Amino acid sequence: MTEAQPEPIQQRRRLAALLRDLRAAADLDQTALGERAGMSQSKVSRVETARQTPTIADARAWPQAVGATQPQRADLLERTEAALSETVSWTEELRRGLAAKQQRIQRAEQAVSRLRVYSLIVPGLLQTAEYARR
8 A cells, every 4th residue: 555645745756757857858867967057966866866856046957958948947947946845834844743743742641650652573583574575
């Protein structure tokens, strides 16, 4: 069963795919694009695999390096701005939500006289390939 990805992650992945497609259409490898766009090959890789959201400067340099059309450049800039703002708002939302949850847990723990914690640990001898597959 696949867990739904938060919207900012999906948006960053769509942006990464668009950037990767633009680079491939220009018949450039990551190193060549990096040289043209003024970034390292490793940064190009992180952006294309959605591990890093490109900056606005990256969103301007990338399409220029691949010779994208003006509508493509405008679309890319708009998508990047949306991804950046979504990432920031999602992070803030998580931060607020986790703090509230932690406060609820703290109040519950303070109200009890005995706290028991159970942990399910599978012994090493039972950690077989068949067990892991299931």
